[in-house]
Amino acid sequence: MSNFTSVLKQYNWDEQWENIHSKTPLDVARALEAKQPDLEDFTALISPAAQGYLEQMAQKSSTLTKNRFGNTMQMYAPLYLSNECQNICTYCGFSFTNKIPRRTLSDKEILMEAQFLKQKGYQHILLVTGEASQRVGVDYLYNAIALLKPHFANISVEVQPLDQQDYESLISQGLYATLVYQETYHRDTYKTHHPKGKKSNFDYRLQTPDRLARAGIHKIGIGALLGLEDWRVDSFFTALHLNYLQTTYWKTRYSISFPRLRPFSGGIDPKVQMTDADLLQLICAYRIVFEDVELSISTREPAKFRDQLVHLGITSMSAESKTNPGGYVVEPQSLEQFDISDERTTESIAQMLKNSGLEPVWKDWEPLL
Structure with missing residues (x-):
């Protein structure tokens, strides 16, 4: 059965770096004019040639976003269930x-955290764990979804990769x-940063x-x-992956996130620094080429920068x-996975969106439909 590994093997990292850096202003102008980029x-x-076109890219990205997603x-909100992990990840x-x-x-603590988020108005909740199959494996996740399903419209997870039958089980429960x-x-950089644990298996x-x-x-x-x-080459391969998925599994919806490496206790410095202008360029590029994809930004990013992004492609x-785990109510002082930059309350961000002419949407999809 085919998978993305066979696609990735057809491309060379260094050749893609050369391809990206060989682009000219004419190539950028042509991309901006393309009807089907x-x-x-x-x-x-x-x-790098597109850096001088950032204003035009932002204007086009803003228009496309409004046309496709409206003023919404x-x-x-993430709900961290566990920080137990069997992997060694340097970052x-x-x-x-x-x-x-x-x-x-525990079940009681999960519901305490959930109640806090429910009172804030959230209907979309993202369950996050470390990768520890014995402590937070499929059975634990199945139970957590069962606990939370009566309280939230949409439950997502960011956990260890699972086998297909495990995903089928969680989907049947409401994932x-x-x-x-x-x-x-x-591949080599991946191996350097994931020397031990199941996550060290690049292809899985x-x-x-x-x-x-x-x-x-x-x-x-x-x-x-x-x-x-290098953020440009990694982003090309992410886009290649997205294009493959959209073509192969066209019934599925997709989203792209933009996590920049953030500090944590004992952490590493980024190999390649990505500026705010770089990230804006990347977000606009995704919106222009992948008009319907959901683009997401987290609280890793500073408040002022996030306020600017809400009209420029982010949905x-x-x-x-x-x-x-337990950070909302149960144990607020425990160690975080990474530092948060935008620490504003839900209410203040909702008000910022309204002041910007946008409607915060807490629920946008109903399983029965």
Whole structure:
């Protein structure tokens, strides 16, 4: 059975770097005029040559976003269930080698955290765990979804990659979407940052969206951890992956997230710095080439910058996030997975959106429909 691994093997990282950096202003102008832009146009739009076209890109991205999504912003919140993890990941606060207190929420604690988010108005909730199959495996996730299903319209997960039959089980219980980031599409760099644990299996992780789509998931979120490698090349391969998924599994919806490497206790510095202008360029490139895809921004980003992005391509955002298990109510002072930049309350961000002419949307999809 085919999967994205066979597609990825047809491309060379260094050749893609050369292709991106060889783009000219004429290539960028042509991409902006294209009626049906393709991956080569995307390559031009993320190239250094496109930096001088950022205003035109932003204007086009804004227009396309408004035409497709209207004046709305989908709101969601993460709920961290556990920081236990069997993997060694050099950039993550939950890494197995980090000497931190480990915590996995009980049923009662899950509901306490959920009640806080429910009172804030959230209907979309993202369950997050470390990758520890014994403590937070399929049975734990199945139970958590069962607990939360009566309280939320949409339940998504960002957890360890699973087999297809496991996803089928969770979908039958009410799972709506799954986020799984490849972190980097550069095999050697991936190996450097994932030396131990199940996550060290590059291809198993790479093929997770294939298993998800075959299991019948409603939405899949992908992305790269921006900063582990050259952001332009990693973004090309993320776009290649998205294009493959949209073509192969056209019934499934897709989202792209833009996590920039953030500090944590004992963490690493980014290999490649990505400026705010770089990230804006990337977001606009995605919107121009992939007009219907959901583009999401988290509270990793500063408040002022997030306020600017809400009209320029982003269609989904989190607010008041806590990245530690029990962080909302149960144990607010426990160690977070990474530092949060935008610490505003849900209410203040909702008001910012309204002041910007946007409607915060707490629920946009009903399973019965």
